[in-house]
Amino acid sequence: MVNSTHLAERKKRRRTLDVQAGSGKQLLRLHVNGEIKEVATETSKTLLETLREDLGLTGTKHGCELGECGTCTVLIGGEPVLSCLVLSLESEGAEIVTVEGLMQEGRPHVLQRAFADMGATQCGYCIPGILLTAKALLDKNPHPSRSEIREALSGNLCRCTGYTKILEAVELATRREEAR
Numbered sequence: 001m002v003n004s005t006h007l008a009e010r011k012k013r014r015r016t017l018d019v020q021a022g023s024g025k026q027l028l029r030l031h032v033n034g035e036i037k038e039v040a041t042e043t044s045k046t047l048l049e050t051l052r053e054d055l056g057l058t059g060t061k062h063g064c065e066l067g068e069c070g071t072c073t074v075l076i077g078g079e080p081v082l083s084c085l086v087l088s089l090e091s092e093g094a095e096i097v098t099v100e101g102l103m104q105e106g107r108p109h110v111l112q113r114a115f116a117d118m119g120a121t122q123c124g125y126c127i128p129g130i131l132l133t134a135k136a137l138l139d140k141n142p143h144p145s146r147s148e149i150r151e152a153l154s155g156n157l158c159r160c161t162g163y164t165k166i167l168e169a170v171e172l173a174t175r176r177e178e179a180r
Helices: 004-021 047-054 108-119 129-139 146-152 165-180
Strands: 023-032 035-042 075-076 079-082 094-096
Touching: 023 047, 035 047, 075 129, 079 129, 108 129, 108 165, 129 146, 129 165, 146 165
Parallel strands: 023 094
Antiparallel strands: 023 035, 075 079, 075 094
C-alpha cells in the first residue's frame, strides 16, 4: 500500500492537476480489466469516479475519499493504488484492474473463493480493496508470512470484522495456489 509520504505527494499532485486540468470533458482511453474503454469524462474526475460513474464498475467503493481507508484500491500496473487520489487523466495508458477483473475464466479468483470459504467478510464494503491489495502481494511474494500479509493490508481498514479471518483467508489462498 502507499505510505503516508506518498499519500501527501499524491494529494499535492492531484490538487495541482485539478487546477491545470480545469473543467470540461476529455476523451480518455483506459485499459481496464484487460479491455480498452473509451470514455468522455470531466478532466477533474478521479479514477474512482470514472470507474463507478462512467464505466459502471461499482465494485470499487467510495470510502473516505482522502486516501486513508483503502476501500477504493485498484491495481495500476500491478500496484495497489488509491483510486480516490488519482485523476483519470493520470491513468490513461496504464493497466488498471478492479475487483471485477479478478475473475479467471469465468470463475472467482482463488482469493475470492478463500474469502468466501473463510467467512472473511461482513458487509463486504472494504473487501474489493483488500482483495486487490492481497493480489498484488501474492503476485510479488507467493509465500508471505502472516506479518508480511498484515503489513501489506495495513492501509486497508475494515470496520465490521476483526482482521483474523481476512489474514487466514489470504493464507488459505496461498496454500491453494501452492497445491495447484
